[in-house]
Amino acid sequence: MEELEYFDDEDTAGTVFRDVILLALIGFVAMVVMLLPHLQPPQEQREEAKAPGNVMVEVHWPNDMPYDVDLWVKAPGERPVGFWNQSGFTFNLLRDDLGIEGDATDRNYEMSYSRGIPAGEYVVNVHMYGHLPKDVRLPVRVVVSVKRPLEEPEQVAATTVELRYKNQEETAFRFRLDGEGRLVEGSVSKLRKPLITELR
Numbered sequence: 001m002e003e004l005e006y007f008d009d010e011d012t013a014g015t016v017f018r019d020v021i022l023l024a025l026i027g028f029v030a031m032v033v034m035l036l037p038h039l040q041p042p043q044e045q046r047e048e049a050k051a052p053g054n055v056m057v058e059v060h061w062p063n064d065m066p067y068d069v070d071l072w073v074k075a076p077g078e079r080p081v082g083f084w085n086q087s088g089f090t091f092n093l094l095r096d097d098l099g100i101e102g103d104a105t106d107r108n109y110e111m112s113y114s115r116g117i118p119a120g121e122y123v124v125n126v127h128m129y130g131h132l133p134k135d136v137r138l139p140v141r142v143v144v145s146v147k148r149p150l151e152e153p154e155q156v157a158a159t160t161v162e163l164r165y166k167n168q169e170e171t172a173f174r175f176r177l178d179g180e181g182r183l184v185e186g187s188v189s190k191l192r193k194p195l196i197t198e199l200r
Contacts, residue, residue: 053113054181055091056153057124059172060109060141068130069140069163071110072195076120080195081112082127090114117146117181124173125195128163138163142172148181156183159190169196 059071072082075090086093093112126140140161147153161170171194176187 053092053115054117054147055114055122055177056111056145056147057113058109058111058143058145059126060107060143061138063106063108065108065136065138067108067128067132067136067138069108069110069138070127070129071112072123072125072127072169073112074123074125074193074195075114076118076122080123080125082195083129084196090116090118117148117177119177119179121174121176121187123171123193123195124157125169125171125193126161126163127170127196128166128168131166132163136164144173144175146177146181146183157188169194 055075057071057073059069061067061069070083071093072080073091073093074080075088078088078090079085081088081091081093083093091112091114093110095109095111122144124142124144126142128138132138140163142157142159142161143155144157145153145155157173157175159172161172163170171190171192174187174189174191174193176184178184
C-alpha cells in the first residue's frame with residue numbers, strides 16, 4: 001500500500017488564493033453580462049422616451065408669479081381639452097398647474113400632448129383662472145411642437161401672451177396641419193376663438 005503524499009502549507013495557501021481570485025473574476029464577469037442589456041436600451045425604446053406625444057403644447061410663466069393659468073387646446077372636430085375636461089379623443093392635459101397650490105415643484109407650466117395628428121385646424125388658448133392684482137401683467141410663453149413618426153420634434157409656433165385680469169381668455173394660435181402632420185403654410189393666426197365658453 002502506497003503512502004499518501006501531503007501538500008505543503010505554502011502550496012495549499014496558493015491554491016486557495018487562486019481559487020478566490022478566480023471566483024471573484026467569474027462573479028464580476030457574470031454581473032457585467034447581466035447588466036449589459038440595461039446599459040444600452042434598444043433604439044425603439046429610446047425614441048419612444050424622447051417624445052410621448054405627436055402634437056405637444058406647452059405654456060410657461062415666471063416661476064416667481066404664483067398665479068393659476070390654464071392651457072386649453074382643441075383638435076379638429078373635437079371638444080376643447082383643459083382643466084374641466086382633461087382628456088379627449090386626441091389630446092390629454094398632462095399637467096394642470098395651480099400656481100403655488102399643491103405644487104411639488106417651483107416651476108409654473110402646463111402641457112398637453114396628442115395621440116396622433118389628425119388633419120385640420122388646432123386652437124391653443126390661455127386662460128387666467130384666478131385673481132390677478134390690478135397692476136400685474138403676466139407673460140405666458142406658448143410653444144407648439146409636432147413629432148411625426150420617425151422624426152425629431154419640430155417647433156411649429158411660439159409666442160408670448162400677456163394676461164391682465166381674471167377670466168381673460170386669449171387665443172395664442174390657430175393653425176392647420178395636413179394629413180402628414182406638416183404645418184399648412186399661411187395657416188397660423190391669432191384670430192380669437194373662445195374655448196371655455198363652448199363647454200358651458
